[in-house]
Amino acid sequence: MTNIKKxxxxxxxQFCLAxxxxxxxxxxxxxxxxxxxxxxxxxxxxxxxxxxGGKVGEIGAVINFAEEIIxxxxxxxxxxxxxxYRRYFDK
Numbered sequence: 001m002t003n004i005k006k007x008x009x010x011x012x013x014q015f016c017l018a019x020x021x022x023x024x025x026x027x028x029x030x031x032x033x034x035x036x037x038x039x040x041x042x043x044x045x046x047x048x049x050x051x052x053g054g055k056v057g058e059i060g061a062v063i064n065f066a067e068e069i070i071x072x073x074x075x076x077x078x079x080x081x082x083x084x085y086r087r088y089f090d091k
Contacts, residue, residue, distance in 0.1 A: 010086055011051050016079035019047065023067075024074050034071060041068035052082055056090060 023044060026036040045065035049057040064078045 011083065013080070013083055015051075016083040017077075019044070019051075019079040020077040023078075026074060037068055037071075037074065041065050044068050048079065048082070051079070052086065056082060056086060 023040065026033045026040060029036075042065065045061040045068070048064040049061035051057070052060055060078065060082045067073045067076050067078050
């Protein structure tokens with residue numbers, strides 16, 4: 001019997017785009033952007049991990065956390081990049 005690791009079901013592209021938009025939404029209120037990033041970064045990383053699972057989820061959650069916590073990097077669409085990777089390259 002082979003040990004095949006099951007991946008979480010691929011989330012919808014719309015969900016991933018929405019998560020990336022939520023991450024960028026902190027810049028709507030400029031004075032609160034960095035504070036909201038401190039709150040959103042761990043939440044986003046947890047959602048990322050639960051959404052993608054496996055190695056993609058583990059590595060992506062760390063990258064997503066860094067992307068959300070570092071100023072001016074919220075524009076990077078980490079959820080959408082992970083979706084493309086899982087959809088087209090992770091066979």
